[in-house]
Amino acid sequence: MRALKASFHSAAFSSNLKRVKSYSPNSKVMAVLKANAYGHGLIEAARALNDADGFSVLTLSEAIELREHGFTQHLLLLEGFFKPYEVKICSLMGIGAVIHHAQQIDYINQVKPVKPIDVHLKVNTGMNRLGFMPKDVDLILKQLEESPYINKIVIMTHFSDADGEKGVASQLACFNEIKGIDIYERSVANSAAIIKYPETHFEWVRPGIMLYGASPFDDKTGNDFQLKPVMSLRSEIIAIQTLEESQSVGYGSVFTAPHKMTVGIVACGYADGYPRHAPSGTPLMVDGVITQTVGRVSMDMLYVDLSSLPNAGVGSSVELWGKGVLVDEVARQSHTVGYELLCAISASNRVPMEYQHG
Numbered sequence: 298m299r300a301l302k303a304s305f306h307s308a309a310f311s312s313n314l315k316r317v318k319s320y321s322p323n324s325k326v327m328a329v330l331k332a333n334a335y336g337h338g339l340i341e342a343a344r345a346l347n348d349a350d351g352f353s354v355l356t357l358s359e360a361i362e363l364r365e366h367g368f369t370q371h372l373l374l375l376e377g378f379f380k381p382y383e384v385k386i387c388s389l390m391g392i393g394a395v396i397h398h399a400q401q402i403d404y405i406n407q408v409k410p411v412k413p414i415d416v417h418l419k420v421n422t423g424m425n426r427l428g429f430m431p432k433d434v435d436l437i438l439k440q441l442e443e444s445p446y447i448n449k450i451v452i453m454t455h456f457s458d459a460d461g462e463k464g465v466a467s468q469l470a471c472f473n474e475i476k477g478i479d480i481y482e483r484s485v486a487n488s489a490a491i492i493k494y495p496e497t498h499f500e501w502v503r504p505g506i507m508l509y510g511a512s513p514f515d516d517k518t519g520n521d522f523q524l525k526p527v528m529s530l531r532s533e534i535i536a537i538q539t540l541e542e543s544q545s546v547g548y549g550s551v552f553t554a555p556h557k558m559t560v561g562i563v564a565c566g567y568a569d570g571y572p573r574h575a576p577s578g579t580p581l582m583v584d585g586v587i588t589q590t591v592g593r594v595s596m597d598m599l600y601v602d603l604s605s606l607p608n609a610g611v612g613s614s615v616e617l618w619g620k621g622v623l624v625d626e627v628a629r630q631s632h633t634v635g636y637e638l639l640c641a642i643s644a645s646n647r648v649p650m651e652y653q654h655g
Protein backbone atom coordinates (compact mmCIF):
# COMPACT_ATOMS: atom_id res chain seq x y z
CA MET A 298 0.00 0.00 0.00
CA ARG A 299 1.11 3.52 -0.75
CA ALA A 300 2.39 5.30 2.36
CA LEU A 301 0.65 8.62 1.77
CA LYS A 302 -1.88 9.46 4.48
CA ALA A 303 -3.43 12.39 6.29
CA SER A 304 -3.60 12.27 10.09
CA PHE A 305 -5.80 14.49 12.21
CA HIS A 306 -5.10 15.50 15.78
CA SER A 307 -8.24 16.01 17.87
CA ALA A 308 -6.30 17.78 20.61
CA ALA A 309 -5.26 20.47 18.13
CA PHE A 310 -8.94 21.06 17.28
CA SER A 311 -9.86 21.63 20.93
CA SER A 312 -6.87 23.87 21.43
CA ASN A 313 -7.84 25.98 18.40
CA LEU A 314 -11.43 26.24 19.62
CA LYS A 315 -10.06 27.55 22.92
CA ARG A 316 -8.11 30.17 20.95
CA VAL A 317 -11.33 31.28 19.29
CA LYS A 318 -12.94 31.59 22.71
CA SER A 319 -10.04 33.57 24.08
CA TYR A 320 -10.27 36.03 21.15
CA SER A 321 -14.05 36.38 21.48
CA PRO A 322 -14.99 35.29 25.03
CA ASN A 323 -18.51 36.73 24.93
CA SER A 324 -19.63 35.27 21.63
CA LYS A 325 -21.22 31.96 20.80
CA VAL A 326 -19.19 29.93 18.32
CA MET A 327 -20.67 28.71 15.05
CA ALA A 328 -17.91 26.41 13.79
CA VAL A 329 -17.77 26.36 10.00
CA LEU A 330 -17.59 22.76 8.77
CA LYS A 331 -18.26 23.27 5.07
CA ALA A 332 -16.30 21.32 2.45
CA ASN A 333 -16.04 18.23 4.63
CA ALA A 334 -14.72 20.40 7.45
CA TYR A 335 -12.09 21.97 5.18
CA GLY A 336 -11.03 18.45 4.24
CA HIS A 337 -10.78 17.16 7.81
CA GLY A 338 -13.88 14.92 7.86
CA LEU A 339 -17.26 16.33 8.89
CA ILE A 340 -18.20 13.99 11.71
CA GLU A 341 -14.73 13.66 13.23
CA ALA A 342 -14.33 17.44 13.18
CA ALA A 343 -17.72 17.93 14.84
CA ARG A 344 -16.79 15.42 17.55
CA ALA A 345 -13.54 17.22 18.29
CA LEU A 346 -15.35 20.58 18.26
CA ASN A 347 -18.27 19.41 20.38
CA ASP A 348 -17.92 22.44 22.67
CA ALA A 349 -18.96 24.76 19.84
CA ASP A 350 -22.49 26.20 20.07
CA GLY A 351 -23.30 25.54 16.44
CA PHE A 352 -22.06 24.01 13.22
CA SER A 353 -22.54 25.43 9.76
CA VAL A 354 -22.41 23.43 6.57
CA LEU A 355 -23.28 23.89 2.92
CA THR A 356 -25.76 21.14 2.15
CA LEU A 357 -28.80 19.66 3.82
CA SER A 358 -27.32 16.17 3.64
CA GLU A 359 -24.36 17.30 5.74
CA ALA A 360 -26.72 18.79 8.34
CA ILE A 361 -28.80 15.59 8.39
CA GLU A 362 -25.63 13.55 8.86
CA LEU A 363 -24.73 15.67 11.89
CA ARG A 364 -28.21 15.22 13.39
CA GLU A 365 -28.09 11.48 12.71
CA HIS A 366 -24.81 11.30 14.60
CA GLY A 367 -26.54 12.84 17.58
CA PHE A 368 -25.22 16.39 17.48
CA THR A 369 -27.66 18.68 19.26
CA GLN A 370 -25.94 22.00 18.48
CA HIS A 371 -27.51 24.70 16.31
CA LEU A 372 -27.04 23.73 12.67
CA LEU A 373 -26.98 26.26 9.86
CA LEU A 374 -27.12 25.86 6.07
CA LEU A 375 -24.74 28.59 4.88
CA GLU A 376 -26.51 29.17 1.57
CA GLY A 377 -29.97 28.24 2.79
CA PHE A 378 -32.51 26.24 0.81
CA PHE A 379 -31.73 25.31 -2.77
CA LYS A 380 -35.11 23.62 -3.26
CA PRO A 381 -38.50 23.94 -1.48
CA TYR A 382 -38.55 20.34 -0.16
CA GLU A 383 -35.54 21.18 1.99
CA VAL A 384 -37.71 23.50 4.10
CA LYS A 385 -39.78 20.61 5.40
CA ILE A 386 -36.77 18.52 6.43
CA CYS A 387 -35.15 21.50 8.16
CA SER A 388 -38.33 22.12 10.10
CA LEU A 389 -38.60 18.48 11.19
CA MET A 390 -34.93 18.17 12.15
CA GLY A 391 -34.48 21.60 13.68
CA ILE A 392 -31.94 22.76 11.12
CA GLY A 393 -31.52 26.50 10.60
CA ALA A 394 -30.99 28.18 7.26
CA VAL A 395 -29.49 31.34 5.88
CA ILE A 396 -32.02 33.41 3.96
CA HIS A 397 -30.21 35.45 1.34
CA HIS A 398 -32.81 35.75 -1.41
CA ALA A 399 -36.54 36.49 -1.58
CA GLN A 400 -37.21 33.17 -3.30
CA GLN A 401 -36.13 31.34 -0.16
CA ILE A 402 -38.88 33.14 1.78
CA ASP A 403 -41.34 32.06 -0.92
CA TYR A 404 -40.21 28.44 -0.44
CA ILE A 405 -41.01 28.67 3.27
CA ASN A 406 -44.43 30.19 2.62
CA GLN A 407 -45.22 27.51 0.03
CA VAL A 408 -44.20 24.62 2.24
CA LYS A 409 -45.81 25.99 5.44
CA PRO A 410 -43.60 23.98 7.78
CA VAL A 411 -45.22 22.58 10.91
CA LYS A 412 -42.40 23.71 13.20
CA PRO A 413 -41.17 27.27 12.57
CA ILE A 414 -37.63 27.57 11.27
CA ASP A 415 -34.60 29.40 12.69
CA VAL A 416 -33.08 31.69 10.10
CA HIS A 417 -29.98 33.79 9.60
CA LEU A 418 -30.95 36.76 7.46
CA LYS A 419 -27.97 37.59 5.28
CA VAL A 420 -27.24 41.18 4.37
CA ASN A 421 -24.98 42.20 1.50
CA THR A 422 -22.81 44.97 2.95
CA GLY A 423 -20.26 45.04 0.13
CA MET A 424 -19.01 41.51 -0.56
CA ASN A 425 -21.62 41.40 -3.36
CA ARG A 426 -21.90 37.62 -3.24
CA LEU A 427 -25.05 36.74 -1.29
CA GLY A 428 -27.57 38.74 0.72
CA PHE A 429 -30.26 41.39 0.73
CA MET A 430 -29.40 45.04 0.21
CA PRO A 431 -29.35 46.94 3.54
CA LYS A 432 -32.16 49.26 2.42
CA ASP A 433 -34.49 46.26 1.96
CA VAL A 434 -33.76 44.63 5.29
CA ASP A 435 -36.33 46.60 7.27
CA LEU A 436 -39.18 45.34 5.08
CA ILE A 437 -37.91 41.75 4.95
CA LEU A 438 -37.59 41.71 8.73
CA LYS A 439 -41.22 42.79 9.03
CA GLN A 440 -42.27 39.93 6.73
CA LEU A 441 -40.24 37.42 8.68
CA GLU A 442 -41.49 38.69 12.04
CA GLU A 443 -45.09 38.31 10.89
CA SER A 444 -44.60 34.86 9.41
CA PRO A 445 -45.88 31.95 11.53
CA TYR A 446 -43.23 29.77 9.86
CA ILE A 447 -40.19 31.65 11.14
CA ASN A 448 -38.81 31.11 14.61
CA LYS A 449 -35.63 32.90 15.68
CA ILE A 450 -33.93 35.47 13.45
CA VAL A 451 -30.18 36.20 13.52
CA ILE A 452 -28.76 38.88 11.22
CA MET A 453 -25.51 38.16 9.45
CA THR A 454 -23.12 39.53 6.89
CA HIS A 455 -19.78 38.37 5.47
CA PHE A 456 -16.59 40.40 4.97
CA SER A 457 -14.66 40.51 1.72
CA ASP A 458 -11.46 41.96 3.22
CA ALA A 459 -11.12 41.02 6.89
CA ASP A 460 -7.77 39.41 5.98
CA GLY A 461 -6.57 42.26 3.78
CA GLU A 462 -5.57 45.89 3.74
CA LYS A 463 -9.04 47.26 3.15
CA GLY A 464 -10.32 45.78 6.41
CA VAL A 465 -13.92 45.68 7.63
CA ALA A 466 -14.70 49.32 8.49
CA SER A 467 -17.02 50.23 5.64
CA GLN A 468 -18.93 46.93 5.68
CA LEU A 469 -19.25 47.03 9.44
CA ALA A 470 -20.55 50.62 9.35
CA CYS A 471 -23.09 49.60 6.74
CA PHE A 472 -24.19 46.67 8.91
CA ASN A 473 -24.45 48.74 12.08
CA GLU A 474 -26.65 51.28 10.30
CA ILE A 475 -29.39 48.74 9.61
CA LYS A 476 -32.53 50.01 11.27
CA GLY A 477 -33.51 48.15 14.43
CA ILE A 478 -30.58 45.76 14.23
CA ASP A 479 -29.70 45.94 17.93
CA ILE A 480 -32.65 43.83 18.99
CA TYR A 481 -31.35 40.85 17.02
CA GLU A 482 -28.43 38.50 17.54
CA ARG A 483 -25.72 39.26 15.00
CA SER A 484 -23.12 37.07 13.27
CA VAL A 485 -20.43 38.65 11.13
CA ALA A 486 -16.89 37.55 12.08
CA ASN A 487 -14.88 34.95 10.14
CA SER A 488 -11.44 33.89 11.44
CA ALA A 489 -9.62 37.00 10.22
CA ALA A 490 -12.17 39.28 11.90
CA ILE A 491 -12.11 37.20 15.10
CA ILE A 492 -8.35 37.72 15.30
CA LYS A 493 -8.10 41.30 14.08
CA TYR A 494 -11.38 43.13 14.73
CA PRO A 495 -12.91 42.64 18.20
CA GLU A 496 -15.64 45.14 17.29
CA THR A 497 -17.09 42.48 14.95
CA HIS A 498 -17.59 39.77 17.55
CA PHE A 499 -21.22 40.38 18.54
CA GLU A 500 -23.39 37.48 19.79
CA TRP A 501 -21.98 34.90 17.34
CA VAL A 502 -18.65 34.34 15.59
CA ARG A 503 -18.12 32.03 12.59
CA PRO A 504 -14.57 30.64 12.61
CA GLY A 505 -13.43 28.29 9.88
CA ILE A 506 -9.75 28.18 8.97
CA MET A 507 -8.41 28.99 12.44
CA LEU A 508 -10.11 25.89 13.88
CA TYR A 509 -8.00 23.84 11.49
CA GLY A 510 -4.85 25.57 12.70
CA ALA A 511 -4.06 27.57 9.58
CA SER A 512 -3.85 31.32 9.15
CA PRO A 513 -6.53 33.44 7.47
CA PHE A 514 -3.82 35.98 6.55
CA ASP A 515 -1.57 35.03 3.66
CA ASP A 516 1.48 36.74 5.15
CA LYS A 517 1.17 34.98 8.52
CA THR A 518 1.09 31.38 9.75
CA GLY A 519 -1.12 29.64 12.29
CA ASN A 520 1.88 29.72 14.64
CA ASP A 521 1.71 33.51 14.80
CA PHE A 522 -1.68 33.15 16.54
CA GLN A 523 -0.82 30.08 18.64
CA LEU A 524 -3.01 27.88 16.45
CA LYS A 525 -2.12 24.20 16.16
CA PRO A 526 -2.14 22.38 12.82
CA VAL A 527 -4.81 19.67 12.84
CA MET A 528 -3.82 17.88 9.63
CA SER A 529 -0.46 16.24 8.97
CA LEU A 530 0.15 14.98 5.45
CA ARG A 531 2.80 12.26 5.46
CA SER A 532 4.33 9.86 2.99
CA GLU A 533 7.59 8.07 2.22
CA ILE A 534 10.43 8.09 -0.24
CA ILE A 535 9.94 5.34 -2.84
CA ALA A 536 13.13 5.78 -4.92
CA ILE A 537 16.45 7.61 -4.92
CA GLN A 538 18.23 9.17 -7.90
CA THR A 539 21.69 10.61 -8.14
CA LEU A 540 21.95 13.68 -10.35
CA GLU A 541 25.30 14.69 -11.81
CA GLU A 542 25.97 18.40 -12.12
CA SER A 543 23.61 19.98 -14.73
CA GLN A 544 21.27 16.95 -14.88
CA SER A 545 17.55 17.51 -14.28
CA VAL A 546 14.67 15.74 -12.56
CA GLY A 547 11.04 15.52 -13.63
CA TYR A 548 8.86 17.03 -16.36
CA GLY A 549 10.09 20.07 -18.19
CA SER A 550 13.55 19.72 -16.64
CA VAL A 551 12.74 22.82 -14.62
CA PHE A 552 15.29 21.93 -11.95
CA THR A 553 18.91 21.42 -12.84
CA ALA A 554 21.40 20.12 -10.27
CA PRO A 555 24.01 22.80 -9.47
CA HIS A 556 26.35 19.98 -8.35
CA LYS A 557 26.20 16.24 -7.88
CA MET A 558 23.29 15.52 -5.54
CA THR A 559 20.80 12.87 -4.42
CA VAL A 560 17.10 13.34 -4.95
CA GLY A 561 14.31 11.39 -3.24
CA ILE A 562 11.15 10.46 -5.11
CA VAL A 563 8.15 10.95 -2.78
CA ALA A 564 4.78 9.18 -3.06
CA CYS A 565 2.59 12.28 -3.25
CA GLY A 566 1.53 14.31 -6.27
CA TYR A 567 -1.01 16.79 -7.51
CA ALA A 568 -3.68 14.11 -7.98
CA ASP A 569 -3.55 13.70 -4.19
CA GLY A 570 -4.12 17.41 -3.69
CA TYR A 571 -0.52 18.59 -3.31
CA PRO A 572 -0.26 21.85 -5.30
CA ARG A 573 1.24 21.41 -8.75
CA HIS A 574 2.35 25.01 -8.60
CA ALA A 575 4.66 24.41 -5.63
CA PRO A 576 8.00 25.54 -7.06
CA SER A 577 11.45 24.06 -6.41
CA GLY A 578 12.35 25.21 -2.92
CA THR A 579 8.99 24.49 -1.26
CA PRO A 580 9.74 23.21 2.27
CA LEU A 581 9.00 19.66 3.44
CA MET A 582 10.53 17.34 6.03
CA VAL A 583 12.44 14.08 5.54
CA ASP A 584 13.24 12.01 8.64
CA GLY A 585 12.38 15.05 10.74
CA VAL A 586 14.76 17.41 8.90
CA ILE A 587 13.51 20.35 6.86
CA THR A 588 14.58 20.28 3.22
CA GLN A 589 12.93 21.34 -0.04
CA THR A 590 11.26 20.11 -3.18
CA VAL A 591 13.04 20.16 -6.52
CA GLY A 592 11.48 20.00 -9.99
CA ARG A 593 7.87 20.05 -11.07
CA VAL A 594 5.27 18.15 -9.03
CA SER A 595 3.98 15.09 -10.96
CA MET A 596 0.53 13.53 -10.74
CA ASP A 597 1.56 10.87 -8.17
CA MET A 598 5.07 11.89 -7.16
CA LEU A 599 7.27 14.80 -6.25
CA TYR A 600 11.00 15.22 -5.72
CA VAL A 601 13.02 16.21 -2.70
CA ASP A 602 16.56 17.46 -2.26
CA LEU A 603 18.46 14.99 -0.05
CA SER A 604 21.80 16.85 -0.13
CA SER A 605 21.66 17.43 3.62
CA LEU A 606 20.33 13.91 4.40
CA PRO A 607 23.02 11.36 3.54
CA ASN A 608 21.21 8.63 5.49
CA ALA A 609 17.81 9.05 3.83
CA GLY A 610 16.68 6.26 1.52
CA VAL A 611 13.70 4.32 0.30
CA GLY A 612 11.18 4.20 3.16
CA SER A 613 12.35 7.45 4.80
CA SER A 614 9.42 9.35 6.24
CA VAL A 615 8.26 12.56 4.61
CA GLU A 616 6.01 15.25 6.08
CA LEU A 617 4.51 17.33 3.28
CA TRP A 618 2.90 19.57 5.88
CA GLY A 619 1.91 19.34 9.53
CA LYS A 620 3.71 20.44 12.68
CA GLY A 621 7.18 20.76 11.18
CA VAL A 622 6.25 22.44 7.90
CA LEU A 623 3.09 24.49 8.18
CA VAL A 624 0.50 24.26 5.43
CA ASP A 625 0.62 28.07 5.37
CA GLU A 626 4.26 27.95 4.21
CA VAL A 627 3.50 25.49 1.41
CA ALA A 628 0.54 27.66 0.42
CA ARG A 629 2.61 30.84 0.31
CA GLN A 630 5.23 29.21 -1.93
CA SER A 631 2.48 27.95 -4.21
CA HIS A 632 0.74 31.34 -4.42
CA THR A 633 -2.42 30.03 -2.81
CA VAL A 634 -3.93 29.79 0.67
CA GLY A 635 -4.01 27.04 3.29
CA TYR A 636 -7.77 26.73 2.74
CA GLU A 637 -7.30 25.39 -0.79
CA LEU A 638 -4.56 22.92 0.14
CA LEU A 639 -6.45 21.46 3.10
CA CYS A 640 -9.65 21.00 1.07
CA ALA A 641 -7.81 19.46 -1.87
CA ILE A 642 -6.54 16.46 0.07
CA SER A 643 -9.95 15.06 0.93
CA ALA A 644 -11.40 16.20 -2.40
CA SER A 645 -8.86 14.02 -4.21
CA ASN A 646 -10.52 11.04 -2.57
CA ARG A 647 -7.34 8.99 -2.60
CA VAL A 648 -5.59 9.89 0.63
CA PRO A 649 -6.52 7.64 3.58
CA MET A 650 -7.44 9.60 6.71
CA GLU A 651 -6.45 8.62 10.20
CA TYR A 652 -7.67 10.19 13.44
CA GLN A 653 -5.57 10.57 16.55
CA HIS A 654 -7.59 11.15 19.67
CA GLY A 655 -6.32 12.62 22.87
Ligand SMILES: *Cc1c(COP(=O)(O)O)cnc(C)c1O
Pocket residue numbers: 329331375455486487488489503504505506507513
Ligand atom coordinates in the same frame (compact mmCIF):
# COMPACT_ATOMS: atom_id res chain seq x y z
C1 LIG B 1 -16.38 29.89 5.08
C2 LIG B 1 -17.15 30.90 5.83
C3 LIG B 1 -16.74 31.34 7.09
C4 LIG B 1 -15.42 30.94 7.72
O1 LIG B 1 -14.37 31.67 7.14
P1 LIG B 1 -12.85 31.47 7.64
O2 LIG B 1 -12.11 32.50 6.87
O3 LIG B 1 -12.47 30.08 7.25
O4 LIG B 1 -12.86 31.67 9.09
C5 LIG B 1 -17.57 32.20 7.78
N1 LIG B 1 -18.74 32.62 7.24
C6 LIG B 1 -19.16 32.22 6.02
C7 LIG B 1 -20.45 32.72 5.48
C8 LIG B 1 -18.37 31.36 5.27
O5 LIG B 1 -18.79 30.99 4.05
